[in-house]
Amino acid sequence: MSDPTRPAGPKIVAVANQKGGVGKTTTSINLAAALAEKGRKVLVVDLDPQGNASTGLGIEVDDRVLTTYELLLEDIDLNEAILPTAFENLSIIPATVDLSSADLELISNEKRSFLLHDALRQVQMDLFAFDYVLIDCPPSLNLLTVNAMIAAHSVLVPLQSEFFALEGLSQLMLTIREVRQSGNKELRIEGVVLTMYDQRNNLSLQVEQDARDYLGDLVFKTVIPRNVRVSEAPSFAMPVLNYDPASRGAKAYRDLASEFIRNNARQKVEA
Ligand SMILES: Nc1ncnc2c1ncn2[C@@H]1O[C@H](COP(=O)(O)OP(=O)(O)OP(=O)(O)O)[C@@H](O)[C@H]1O
Numbered sequence: 001m002s003d004p005t006r007p008a009g010p011k012i013v014a015v016a017n018q019k020g021g022v023g024k025t026t027t028s029i030n031l032a033a034a035l036a037e038k039g040r041k042v043l044v045v046d047l048d049p050q051g052n053a054s055t056g057l058g059i060e061v062d063d064r065v066l067t068t069y070e071l072l073l074e075d076i077d078l079n080e081a082i083l084p085t086a087f088e089n090l091s092i093i094p095a096t097v098d099l100s101s102a103d104l105e106l107i108s109n110e111k112r113s114f115l116l117h118d119a120l121r122q123v124q125m126d127l128f129a130f131d132y133v134l135i136d137c138p139p140s141l142n143l144l145t146v147n148a149m150i151a152a153h154s155v156l157v158p159l160q161s162e163f164f165a166l167e168g169l170s171q172l173m174l175t176i177r178e179v180r181q182s183g184n185k186e187l188r189i190e191g192v193v194l195t196m197y198d199q200r201n202n203l204s205l206q207v208e209q210d211a212r213d214y215l216g217d218l219v220f221k222t223v224i225p226r227n228v229r230v231s232e233a234p235s236f237a238m239p240v241l242n243y244d245p246a247s248r249g250a251k252a253y254r255d256l257a258s259e260f261i262r263n264n265a266r267q268k269v270e271a
């Protein structure tokens, strides 16, 4: 079933935060899986040389023949890079460690910031009829992340519920502003999602309070709890929704997907 709220082309969302280990990959994988479970066709683009999204969705390194590296740096067709996963409605463009040199290799390329944008707008994209594309960004504000932001309609920011969580957000917002000025005027903030939330911990409550005070409606109502099943799932090469469908983590990502779909339906009406 395609999403009736999105008639023309997929909605492209960059999942970004330059801080490491805040839940970017976990959110990319599990939000994608939850959207797919609700019948949306989803593509995950692994834009991190660590390749964690590829591993977490069960793509063996040997099967990563054409990857985001080739998509950006060599002239390959999009459909050659897109792999199905073992999960219905969920596809991926994988990444390998090769991508770690892309940042340098791209510097001399005149179109360096627009390569992912152009690749994702190849005509074959229509054949796949994706509703959503989620780009898992590396923990950096480098050229890869800029490519993701230029390619995207919006940025989704996972924020770990811990001390100093809000530090670094101003740097991220600055980059978003620069991208708006340099090639993607329409880039929106999809929302900030609190991850690894522990409601017994005052620090989590404080981070949530601060985030809601400073960012208001930009913060998703859904928070993602710290849940061991979420962290175990990647080693079984599956989203937590498949690994333990009844876990608190799976439920939270389903709620996030519902909220995300509702927000997107509203944005369409407003547009
Ligand atoms: N809700 C959660 N509950 C428990 N563990 C979690 C949760 N979310 C993420 N983790 C764990 O926290 C670690 C970091 O998460 P993740 O890899 O998603 O972050 P990241 O921002 O993608 O990291 P990087 O910046 O290295 O790409 C992982 O070990 C992951 O399994």
Ligand SMILES: [Mg+2]
Pocket (backbone or CB within 6 Å): 024, 025, 026, 048, 052, 136, 137
């Ligand atoms: Mg990651």
